[in-house]
Amino acid sequence: MSYLYKIINIFIVMDTIYKPDRALFSNLCDTQPKYRALAALIEHAIDNKMLGFEQKLPAQRLLADSLSVTHGTVTRAYALLEQRGLVTAKLGAGTFVSKVIELSHFEGDTDFASSMQPMMGQQHVMTNALQSLSKDQSALKDVMIYKLNGLTSHQHFFKQWLADKGIDCLNHPLIFTQGAQQGIFTTLATLCKSGDTVIAESMCYPGFYHACHSLKLSLAQVNVYSKGIDLAQIEALCKSRTIKAVYITPNCQNPTNICYSSDNLDALLALSRRYNFFIIEDDVNYCLPEHWRLPLWQQAPDRVFYISSFSKYFAGGLRAGYLLPPRLWEQPILKQLHSECWAVSSMNFELIMRAIKSNEFAYNQTKLADEIRYRIEETKKRLKAYEIDAHFASLNVYIPLAQTQNMFEFCGVLKAHKVIVRTLDAFVLDDPTSKAGGQNGVRLTLGGPATRAEFDLGITRVEAALKQFNQTFEVVI
Numbered sequence: 001m002s003y004l005y006k007i008i009n010i011f012i013v014m015d016t017i018y019k020p021d022r023a024l025f026s027n028l029c030d031t032q033p034k035y036r037a038l039a040a041l042i043e044h045a046i047d048n049k050m051l052g053f054e055q056k057l058p059a060q061r062l063l064a065d066s067l068s069v070t071h072g073t074v075t076r077a078y079a080l081l082e083q084r085g086l087v088t089a090k091l092g093a094g095t096f097v098s099k100v101i102e103l104s105h106f107e108g109d110t111d112f113a114s115s116m117q118p119m120m121g122q123q124h125v126m127t128n129a130l131q132s133l134s135k136d137q138s139a140l141k142d143v144m145i146y147k148l149n150g151l152t153s154h155q156h157f158f159k160q161w162l163a164d165k166g167i168d169c170l171n172h173p174l175i176f177t178q179g180a181q182q183g184i185f186t187t188l189a190t191l192c193k194s195g196d197t198v199i200a201e202s203m204c205y206p207g208f209y210h211a212c213h214s215l216k217l218s219l220a221q222v223n224v225y226s227k228g229i230d231l232a233q234i235e236a237l238c239k240s241r242t243i244k245a246v247y248i249t250p251n252c253q254n255p256t257n258i259c260y261s262s263d264n265l266d267a268l269l270a271l272s273r274r275y276n277f278f279i280i281e282d283d284v285n286y287c288l289p290e291h292w293r294l295p296l297w298q299q300a301p302d303r304v305f306y307i308s309s310f311s312k313y314f315a316g317g318l319r320a321g322y323l324l325p326p327r328l329w330e331q332p333i334l335k336q337l338h339s340e341c342w343a344v345s346s347m348n349f350e351l352i353m354r355a356i357k358s359n360e361f362a363y364n365q366t367k368l369a370d371e372i373r374y375r376i377e378e379t380k381k382r383l384k385a386y387e388i389d390a391h392f393a394s395l396n397v398y399i400p401l402a403q404t405q406n407m408f409e410f411c412g413v414l415k416a417h418k419v420i421v422r423t424l425d426a427f428v429l430d431d432p433t434s435k436a437g438g439q440n441g442v443r444l445t446l447g448g449p450a451t452r453a454e455f456d457l458g459i460t461r462v463e464a465a466l467k468q469f470n471q472t473f474e475v476v477i
Contacts, residue, residue, distance in 0.1 A: 018051055018058065025067055034069050035076035036359070042077065043086055046099050047452070057087060057095045083360070085124045101453060110458030111448035113420045115254070115312070115395055117286055118447050118455075120367040121360070122315050129354040133347075143346040148338055150176045154349045158322065161356060166294050172301060173330035175337065176344045177321040180284040180309040182337075184247075185211040187280055187305045190329065190336045192217055192244045199234060200247040203427040203439060205254050205282065208247055219429060224253060228264030231271060238275040245278045245305075251293060252285045255427050255443035257393035265296050272303045278326075279304045286312035286395045286447070288369055295324075302326045310352055312395065313365070320348045375446040375455055382463045386470060400441035407440050410469055414442075417465040419458060421445075 020041065028037035045051045057063075060074040078095050081087045088098040133139060142151055149155070155174060162169050177183040184207065192198065194216040200208055202221045212219045220243075222233035229248060237243060246268070250260035272279050281296050281304050297306035301324070309321030325333050337344070355361050376392050383390050383399075391398040401407055407423045414421055424439040444462070449455040 018045060020058075020063065020066055021045075022067065035073045035080065038063075038067070038069065038073060038077035039080040039084075042081060043084070046086060046097055046101065049101055051097050053097055053100050055097050056093075057097070059094070083124055083128060084121050100451075107418075109415075109418045109420050110454065110461055111420055112444045112446070112458060112462070113422050114448050115285070115445045116316055116447050117312055117314075117368055117395065118371060119450055120371060121364050125355050125358065125360045125364050126315065126351065128358060128360065129351045132354050133350060139350060143350045145346075146343045147346050148343050149334060150344065150349055151346055154346065154353060157353050157356075158349070166298075167324075168298060169324055173325060173327060175323040175325060175330070175333055176349055177307075177309075177323055177337065178341060178344055179311060179316075179319040180282065180307050180321040181207045181211070182340065183307040183309070183321050183323040184208055184280065184282065185214070186333060186336050186340065187307070187323065187325070188212065188215055188217065188245070189340075190332045191278060196244045197237075197241055198245045198247060199237060199243055199277075201229060201249070201253065203255060203424060204247065204249065205284075206426060208282075209429055221429065224256060224258055226258060228258070228260035229268060231264070231267050234268070234271055235275075238271065238277070243275060243277040245280050246272070247280045247282065249282045249285065250296060251283050252287050252291070252393045252396070254285050255396060255398055255422070255424065257391040257396055257398045259291070259393065266299075269296065269300050269303060272300070281306045283308045284312060284321075286372070288372060288394050291394065297324055302328075305329075313368075314352065314355070314361075318348050318352065319345075320352055371452070372446060374452070375459075378456070378459055379444075379446065379462075382459050383466070386466050388466075395445055395447045397444040397446065398441065399444060403440060405440070407442055410465075411442060413469045414462065414465045417461045417468075419461045419465060 021044075024044065025037060025041045028040050031037075032040070042051070042057065051057070057078065058066075060071055060078065064071045064074045078087065078089065082089055082095070086097070086099045087095050089095045133143075150158075154176070159170050159172075159174055162174070175183075177186065188198065188211050192215060195218060197218040197220055198212065199220050199222060200212075201224045203224075204221075209219070220237050222237070223230040228250065229246075234243075234246065248260070248268070250265060252259060268279065271277075279296065279300075283295055283306065295304070295306045297304040303326065305326070306324040307321065310318060311321070323333065372394060376394075376397075379397055380390075380392065388399060391400075401410060407425075411421060411423050422443045422445075424441050424443065427443070428439060446455070449458050
């Protein structure tokens with residue numbers, strides 16, 4: 001084998017040998033441009049520790065010759081990797097890996113309590129959107145003036161974006177909110193007056209409780225079973241008093257992960273028409289693409305207020321949500337919204353629009369979904385040995401405990417192993433007569449750890465805590 005052949009096919013990067021995987025590169029080229037395929041190839045090498053932190057990438061000309069691509073292809077790939085925060089170009093020295101894979105003496109707590117997605121490059125997608133907006137003086141001027149419900153361009157874009165997802169809203173009111181929480185509060189404030197009764201699931205999103213308390217509403221709660229909400233309980237309540245609205249999270253119930261059946265939703269819709277209450281459908285929780293389905297709003301836009309946001313899919317800090325109300329309620333909703341914040345920030349929606357338009361947004365969403373799938377499977381493996389009846393659905397893991405066990409003791413053991421989770425009392429209405437409404441268990445959220453390495457450490461800590469908890473439990477028995 002000639003010396004030149006060795007130089008072209010094997011690159012000595014500082015003290016590490018990196019050999020590009022030509023077969024993988026060829027496969028990647030089948031579905032995307034070559035420069036993006038090359039970026040994916042190098043990212044794969046970084047994630048699989050074939051290239052380490054602060055190691056130098058191959059010279060562009062040598063890599064181009066090795067993979068039979070142009071020098072420009074390598075240049076564009078390196079630039080894309082830099083945009084994603086994976087590498088750093090140093091003038092006169094070359095391009096170096098900047099992504100840290102290994103944990104360096106990580107001593108902090110593992111956050112399995114906060115329901116948020118891991119940062120899979122969202123900050124770099126937003127960097128590009130901010131740079132793009134900063135160069136568009138006309139757009140900057142437009143987003144810096146008051147506009148109650150977004151710019152016309154935002155309305156057109158996001159309606160089409162939702163239509164591409166299958167939601168038939170092109171000719172329907174779309175209302176922008178500062179996150180889904182404002183959508184919930186605004187809907188309740190528009191539909192109800194002080195003292196009115198609304199229904200919610202027996203355990204649900206705590207923000208709904210806060211909104212009801214602030215508006216001085218009477219809250220009735222009903223059970224949720226494997227197929228959905230208890231319809232008999234709802235009907236009994238409707239017969240005894242006037243119900244203004246029923247709040248549900250049917251796609252991925254928080255915290256139980258129950259997915260309502262179509263039959264249950266159809267029957268709930270029939271009750272809504274019979275007893276003249278509205279349905280508030282909250283679709284905020286992150287849902288893997290293969291599990292997501294069209295909202296109930298699609299079947300009954302006259303009875304359902306559909307609320308969603310970008311918090312669990314992109315970045316919660318942007319505070320950008322949207323609401324599809326029944327057509328006759330558009331103006332009352334806008335009036336209420338106007339009283340709360342005068343005008344929702346157009347800049348947030350401009351930035352999200354620019355982010356979605358980029359190829360990097362789709363790439364980011366694919367990376368996020370792949371990471372969540374990995375975390376689900378890894379968690380299942382660790383819990384299997386302990387015969388835990390955990391319920392999985394996207395970001396959340398619902399772990400009910402036996403009544404002979406104690407969720408607060410379990411939470412304490414986890415805390416001792418530097419793991420933070422939510423006990424189920426966080427999802428129950430604060431009631432001094434019932435500590436947790438009879439519920440006993442924890443919700444573990446997979447999205448908190450920022451990196452794969454942090455997650456792997458965290459789930460190892462959970463496994464150690466389970467071992468200790470089980471041993472303690474057996475001794476007590």
